[in-house]
Amino acid sequence: MKNIPVADVRNFTILGHSGSGKTTLTDAFAYKLGLTDRQGAVDAGTSVSDYTDEEKARKISVFASPFLAELATGSGRRFDLNFIDTPGYMDFYGQVMGAVRAADAALIAVDAVGGVQVGTNRAWKTCQEAGLVARGFVVTGLDRDNASFDKTVEAIQATFGSNCVPVMLPGAPGEVIDLLDAKSFPDAVAAQAEAIKGALVEQAAATDDTLIEKFLNGDTLEADEIAKGLVNAVADGTLYPIFVCLPLKGVGVAETLNGICRLFPSPDKRVFADDAGTTIAADPAAPFVGLVFRTAIDTFVGQINYVRVIAGTLKPQMELLNTTTGAKEMAGMLITTIGKKQSPLDAAGPGDIVALPKLKDTHTGQTLAAPGSTCRLPKFALPQPVHFAAVTARTQVDEDKLGVALARLTEQFPTIQIERNVETKEVVIKGLGDVHIDVAVHLMKSQSNATVDTSVPKVAYRESVTGTGEGHHRHKKQTGGRGQFGEVYLRVMPLPAGETDWFVNKIVGGAIPGNFIPAVEKGVHEGLLAGAVAGYPVQNVRVEIYDGSYHDVDSSEVAFKIAGSRAFRDAMSKAKPVLLEPIMTVRITVPDTFMGAVTGDLNHRRGRMLGMDMADGLQVITAEVPMAELFQYCAQLRSLTGGQGGFEMELTRYDIVPSQIAQKIAAEAAKHRVEQDEG
Ligand SMILES: Nc1nc2c(ncn2[C@@H]2O[C@H](COP(=O)(O)OP(=O)(O)OP(=O)(O)O)[C@@H](O)[C@H]2O)c(=O)[nH]1
Numbered sequence: 001m002k003n004i005p006v007a008d009v010r011n012f013t014i015l016g017h018s019g020s021g022k023t024t025l026t027d028a029f030a031y032k033l034g035l036t037d038r039q040g041a042v043d044a045g046t047s048v049s050d051y052t053d054e055e056k057a058r059k060i061s062v063f064a065s066p067f068l069a070e071l072a073t074g075s076g077r078r079f080d081l082n083f084i085d086t087p088g089y090m091d092f093y094g095q096v097m098g099a100v101r102a103a104d105a106a107l108i109a110v111d112a113v114g115g116v117q118v119g120t121n122r123a124w125k126t127c128q129e130a131g132l133v134a135r136g137f138v139v140t141g142l143d144r145d146n147a148s149f150d151k152t153v154e155a156i157q158a159t160f161g162s163n164c165v166p167v168m169l170p171g172a173p174g175e176v177i178d179l180l181d182a183k184s185f186p187d188a189v190a191a192q193a194e195a196i197k198g199a200l201v202e203q204a205a206a207t208d209d210t211l212i213e214k215f216l217n218g219d220t221l222e223a224d225e226i227a228k229g230l231v232n233a234v235a236d237g238t239l240y241p242i243f244v245c246l247p248l249k250g251v252g253v254a255e256t257l258n259g260i261c262r263l264f265p266s267p268d269k270r271v272f273a274d275d276a277g278t279t280i281a282a283d284p285a286a287p288f289v290g291l292v293f294r295t296a297i298d299t300f301v302g303q304i305n306y307v308r309v310i311a312g313t314l315k316p317q318m319e320l321l322n323t324t325t326g327a328k329e330m331a332g333m334l335i336t337t338i339g340k341k342q343s344p345l346d347a348a349g350p351g352d353i354v355a356l357p358k359l360k361d362t363h364t365g366q367t368l369a370a371p372g373s374t375c376r377l378p379k380f381a382l383p384q385p386v387h388f389a390a391v392t393a394r395t396q397v398d399e400d401k402l403g404v405a406l407a408r409l410t411e412q413f414p415t416i417q418i419e420r421n422v423e424t425k426e427v428v429i430k431g432l433g434d435v436h437i438d439v440a441v442h443l444m445k446s447q448s449n450a451t452v453d454t455s456v457p458k459v460a461y462r463e464s465v466t467g468t469g470e471g472h473h474r475h476k477k478q479t480g481g482r483g484q485f486g487e488v489y490l491r492v493m494p495l496p497a498g499e500t501d502w503f504v505n506k507i508v509g510g511a512i513p514g515n516f517i518p519a520v521e522k523g524v525h526e527g528l529l530a531g532a533v534a535g536y537p538v539q540n541v542r543v544e545i546y547d548g549s550y551h552d553v554d555s556s557e558v559a560f561k562i563a564g565s566r567a568f569r570d571a572m573s574k575a576k577p578v579l580l581e582p583i584m585t586v587r588i589t590v591p592d593t594f595m596g597a598v599t600g601d602l603n604h605r606r607g608r609m610l611g612m613d614m615a616d617g618l619q620v621i622t623a624e625v626p627m628a629e630l631f632q633y634c635a636q637l638r639s640l641t642g643g644q645g646g647f648e649m650e651l652t653r654y655d656i657v658p659s660q661i662a663q664k665i666a667a668e669a670a671k672h673r674v675e676q677d678e679g
């Protein structure tokens with residue numbers, strides 16, 4: 001395959017709103033390119049792109065799936081084509097972020113019924129952020145009821161600019177019109193077609209002296225000449241071509257493939273730079289540099305890393321250096337995948353995507369390069385998790401496998417975080433949505449045979465005081481021989497902001513001898529671990545010991561420790577104690593029509609509005625909401641907005657839980673303590 005020059009390599013990622021037809025388009029491409037005998041279909045579970053059990057069961061894409069194919073054009077020119085189909089669900093957005101960094105161009109699928117949606121905007125923005133300049137649109141779903149090509153184009157232009165221009169139009173049923181190729185147009189669209197083509201030809205002619213001469217002489221420019229003139233406009237983002245395709249009917253597929261090959265730039269046009277800003281030329285003879293954009297776990301092969309070759313030529317058995325970690329690696333086999341099918345490759349050059357099985361210690365986002373290289377590609381920031389679930393292994397056997405299962409999850413999804421919370425003693429999986437967590441739990445079972453149950457995580461509450469309280473404990477025990485004696489008086493109050501000195505000894509006259517003070521402090525410290533309200537850790541308090549008494553023979557460290565701890569509990573319960581809860585700042589992005597529903601719902605969640613803004617045609621609501629109210633929020637937001645809303649959140653501070661709710665939590669905690677004591 002590598003006798004194809006870099007100029008004839010193309011590399012696309014297919015992006016778009018969920019359900020906009022990305023995978024259906026990918027299946028149509030794969031079939032047209034001869035990779036499958038029959039066209040795969042998402043609904044029938046035969047898609048070559050949504051081929052994993054998770055994707056087949058849910059009929060949605062979960063992973064970024066690449067494939068490599070060759071296209072022979074009528075003129076005898078052969079293209080080496082790489083595609084990466086991506087998931088539209090926000091839950092799997094991490095996969096999209098890898099794909100946009102690995103591709104030279106983005107094809108954004110826009111469904112002709114739904115038009116421009118939140119996911120369309122997100123795709124565009126992700127490309128902007130990743131510096132992926134060459135973008136185009138494929139209008140899909142034209143065979144559906146209420147589909148409109150013209151309205152879809154209008155919406156695309158209204159959102160992304162008038163330099164989004166159709167290069168194809170829908171024709172008679174079962175036909176499309178390739179504006180560059182067609183010499184004449186059907187009457188129904190002639191005026192529109194002539195106008196668009198005229199503008200495209202003019203734009204193309206302006207890029208080249210010979211073309212402009214031909215154009216001014218009134219000569220007809222050939223399709224390839226027009227395309228050649230337009231490639232640079234696509235490469236530098238002054239033209240975003242719009243294609244039309246009816247993938248389920250096989251209409252427009254060949255024309256779209258042909259169009260994207262001639263209008264989109266080759267890998268030497270997307271400028272990759274290392275993290276020091278040095279450009280990396282797409283030279284097949286240069287030392288190898290590649291980006292790992294996805295790590296997968298394959299049932300048979302184990303770990304597979306998908307690599308986008310940026311420079312050099314990768315060959316089997318090549319020694320490699322992971323320049324991100326410094327680890328030495330060895331490329332064993334190079335493989336290309338289409339669905340479950342894997343075929344060996346003997347070389348991969350700039351622009352190609354190849355899978356490397358069984359690397360030792362290499363993961364998504366890292367750079368692989370020739371030994372001795374110092375080239376490292378810039379890191380990309382991943383979105384923060386918004387949906388949390390506590391997981392519990394069902395049996396001891398499952399518990400033993402839990403560690404490996406969780407590690408495999410984070411390898412495949414760098415957007416998943418695992419937290420072992422010492423306060424709540426729970427293992428919490430954090431992901432980008434409820435579907436993400438659900439997929440994760442299934443994968444733990446299917447890949448690692450670990451069955452886990454999930455539950456809403458416990459909130460890591462804290463406790464503090466709002467007033468001053470005095471407490472006392474006299475610990476006295478006479479058990480045969482030597483007794484135990486220690487008496488402590490202390491005061492608890494809020495710790496003034498900015499101060500750290502929390503334990504103050506105000507004893508005068510040796511009421512408690514100095515050598516027992518550390519024991520009192522230890523006791524108070526123990527008291528801080530379980531506050532007086534509901535047994536949660538106490539923060540931001542100052543403790544002053546001011547009096548006490550001792551016994552020459554019976555006083556001991558143990559006795560003063562116990563007295564300190566109990567006196568603290570006594571004082572805290574009188575110092576207007578409160579329960580504190582984590583408060584998150586959330587940023588919710590929704591189309592205007594859902595504003596009322598979303599803000600109303602936030603009120604029910606004890607949310608406090610901080611502001612509203614417009615960004616990219618959408619409303620952005622900023623609010624503070626207690627974490628306890630957000631555990632199921634992503635499903636709620638999806639149902640409130642029909643999947644059009646998105647949100648992000650971060651921990652801002654701890655704040656006082658309203659007393660009614662605090663009472664319930666305290667009662668719950670007391671019940672739990674009794675159960676534990678009895679158990
Ligand atoms: N009628 C019609 N249905 C389509 C078309 N394209 C896709 N569909 C259907 O729409 C549904 C979603 O299609 P997919 O190809 O899975 O969409 P997707 O964008 O890959 O979805 P995600 O990957 O989950 O974001 C499936 O039921 C497809 O059969 C089309 O052009 N016409």
Ligand SMILES: [Mg+2]
Nearest residue numbers: 022023060061
């Ligand atoms: Mg899909």
